[in-house]
Amino acid sequence: MDNQKTMMSEELEPWSLFIYAMKAPMTRDRYQTRVAKFFEFIEIDGITIEEKARTFVTRSRNDRTWAFNSIMKFTYFQKQRVDRKEITGATVRNYVKSIKLFCEMADIPIQWNKITRGLPRGRKYADDRIPTLEEIKKLVEYPDRRIKAIVYTMASSGIRIGAWDYIQWGHIRPVEKNGEIVAAKMIVYAGEDEEYFTFISPSAWHELKKWMDYRQTSGEKISDSSWVMRDLWDTRVAQGRGFASLPKKLSSVGVKRLMERAIWAQGLRTKSAPGKKRHPYQANHSLRKWFKTRCEISGMKPINIEKLMNHSTGISDAYYRATENELLEDYLKSIDSLEINMESSNLRKQIDDLTSKAQTNEYVITAKLQEKDDALITLSDQVMKLMVEVQELKKQRP
Secondary structure: OHHHHHHHHOOOOHHHHHHHOOOOHHHHHHHHHHHHHHHHHHOOOOOOHHHHHHHHHHHHHHOHHHHHHHHHHHHHHHHHHHHOOOOOHHHHHHHHHHHHHHHHHOOOOOOHHHHHHOOOOOOOOOOOOOOOHHHHHHHOOOOOOOHHHHHHHHHHHOOOHHHHHOOEHHHEEEEEEOOEEEEEEEEEOOOOOOOEEEEEOHHHHHHHHHHHHHHHHOOOOOOOOOEOOEOOOOOOOOOOOOOOOOOOEOOHHHHHHHHHHHHHHOOOOOOOOOOOOOOOOOOOHHHHHHHHHHHHHHOOOHHHHHHHOOOOOOOHHHHOOOOHHHHHHHHHHHHHHHOOOHHHHHHHHHHHHHHHHHHHHHHHHHHHHHHHHHHHHHHHHHHHHHHHHHHHHHHHOO
């Protein structure tokens, strides 16, 4: 009992409180990096990041003026970088947001209105573009079994990179119409307050299924709770051995790094020119923008696109209630525009068309044969009737 009281009375580590405040792994990673750079700039004492955080909190509580001036100096330094075109105004604001969250969680009172008053304006949207279809095709040629499944899924669903931390195999189910897989339904952020559903293209479903089947034949036990993305294993050993049977989830950070490696390796990204920091398009978020753009062009209702991307639609959030089937029918309008490998998609459609025509021809032939059988039966009945009548006539003759 005494130990419990001691533990409850002990103050939590400032860095642990800071980490606790962030739910999404991607957000956590970015915020930690920014605050670490701030600590490095002010040359705070400490070997580990936890020690530096503890030192900063202790000194800030004893000297609020020092804390305020430290943040102001760092912010002013970043503003100068904006003037030199090294970073954007939005980057400075993100630094301040990260430091502010740390201070709030550590109960350090700072006059933030003074700091934010002079911040440069940041764009509300990035000055970038979406990748071209040729660039995406080049990207999926990267020699990693997971890349096609990742890219096809993100491009045809618009999910955020952080969604990979939650997606299990049981969260994805194919949608069939007339015996054909036309899409797949995917639950995103399952079990969380932000849970929603979206759809992926038939190609994305086939690539995911191929990846999961490969894992199963290699020795992994696949179930509904299996993480869709996992680490690779040594393929030089026989199937069923090595680490194939011991899957380790590939987090959203791992997916992000895989995508970045693929972009650089495929020659889709090169070192930026001096003074230019932003690349033509973002490695991962660009696929979310690609999804929205292609759906808009295909004629989907804008509000349905926002629903499938889990965007807020304002007051419509409380009133707009499209059914799952209505969303699916609208989504299917964009399938062709969302396909990356149109050749494969077209071939699959040709096969389906030929199969359908063959079935139709079979029905026609069967119907014609049945008509002939019926005609023969009728003719046979008529002949029999005629023969009976002839026999009756013979009997009536004297």
